[in-house]
Amino acid sequence: MPENYYIRYLPLVLHLVAALLIALPVLVLTTLIGRRKKFAQKMQAYECGITPTGDTRGRFSVKFYLVGMLFILFDVEAVFLYPWAIILKELKMFGFWEMLVYIGVVLVGFFYIVKKGAIDWGETARVSVENV
Amino acid sequence: MELVLFWVFAAICIGGAINLLAQKHPINSALSLVVVMASLAVEYLLLGAEFVAAVQVIIYAGAIMVLFIFVIMLLNAGEEPHGGKTSLVAKLVGLPALGILAVMLVWALTAQAGGSVAVAGAEPGPPQVIARLLFNDFLLPFEVTSVLVLIAIMGAVVLAAPLQPHHAAKILAAQAGEGGQS
């Protein structure tokens, strides 16, 4: 067996090639076969049979952006937990306490989010705007 | 073998970076950046830093770049105009800066070519190695990152939080006032 650790990752590259060998021919085949017929209605965006109006690229709720940012932060938290988890049996209670401090600080941020209503969608968010 | 892989992925990385700058459409640039991130992860892997490589993919390619894509989706960013006149300041400052950067790079590479530099805890190995370092020797920096995450959470919420009722009332009142004047 190979002794260099990175050799173990080489099959992943080949796996990517194999996956592309499935995906790309399918993509090419589907453009080659199958009949084509163009007419005006077909070339419209699908909006349940009604003629499309307005622009797709409208403005969207900033909530989506906020969710993206919060995800990064909690993902960073989770990434710190991974290496900690695999050596917790060595660290014993010391490891538990050091992570409790970490999680505690992040949880403060979590309660701040919840109290600020940053992750309220629909009902609750609407009510707070309507009350103005 | 290792060297060949290094050069291949280094080429992909630099190609992605150049493509990032050359593309006119922001979404193409963002995707080039994903390619750069992924090939950097492979370079980490070749150095023996398996965990760092995984984190590079999960955090940079998987989380931060998704946010970039979100922004492009939300802001309706279209193709940006290239070419035309470049500003004089850019030419005057940019070109000398490029030269200095190139000289510094060459100097750094030639100066360090002989002896290899050992960084604290830079021994390659399974994820357990980096875990032991992080949770014993570098415990304080680790705990400090929790405060950093907390500050970032608050910053994100302050920047993008929903309108609080009393703020909304103020804004509406101000708009009404402006409308009356004009």
Added chain:
Amino acid sequence: MSLGLYLLVGFIKSFIIINVYLVVFAYTVWAERKVLGHIQNRWGPTKVGPFGLLQPIADGVKLLFKEDMTPPFVYQPIFTIAPVLALVMSLMSVAVIPIAPALHLFGYDIPMQVTDINIGLLFILGVTSIGVYGIALAGWSSNSKYAMLGGLRASAQMISYEASLGLSLIGVLIMSGSFSLQEIVHQQEGFFWGFIPNWNIFRGQFFGFFLYIIAAYAETNRVPFDLPEAESELGGGYHTEYSSMKWSMFFMAEYHNMITVACLATLLFLGGWSGPVIGPPILHTLLPLAWFCLKVAFFLFIYIWVRGTMPRFRYDQLMAFGWKVLLPLAILNVVVTAFFVAWFS
């Protein structure tokens, strides 16, 4: 084993496992239609072949011969890349999934997975997080309202639940102390108290198991979290403007992700291929594989059962559940597991 032979064996394994995935995909769709049919008191597919068993092939041929339409208003390059990205990423994660113990063949130990890496679990998480691009980009590049809304919803939902998904796995990592999926399965062999299998689900990860399953259902956009393609309000969601094989690539990607989730649930919580093994040597090779397939089939059945039973969430409920319920519970699970493991080790 020389490097060339090693890579050749790896490539052959990749090729086999990808084709197995495609077949399992086809018959999961068949099973879904059949089971849903029976849940709703109808027969499901019956016409093509016995019990409608050839239906997936008929569907595949039909889809291939459909018109591949690229509407004029889309952003062409991304519109073409997005389904390929989704499909390829869904196929990548299978590379590190071990389906049986290593096989002794011609004097070599051949692991029954494409490759066993130290960061197997992290690799799957990384690939899953890149899979979000396929959907987000499909929605964006379609330049159509339904697709855009579906893509936005889907990606916001996937990243929301990805945090909980990652945190729900930490309990298992604490128990096993490794990211390697081989190692995690080996940790779960044997019994405690004489008769209870040493599986993580019985070793205090019962709660973590359900957190994982819920987060994974949301991650794969399945009922009750299938908001992105809520057909009553969004048409098809992010793949509204896709047709023919490009559409079916998204379809395949969704089912491949389901299968990966089922495999991962089996490996992490139900002891992978471990199970009673008896009889002649040939059975010692085949039975673990059979146990693994049985467990995966069980999870796929649960997927279909849930689809036949549950109504769909509203979007605000979905987000509130993900952030306010699932995330704190996942963190609580980590803390409690960590306390007990640290105390008793």
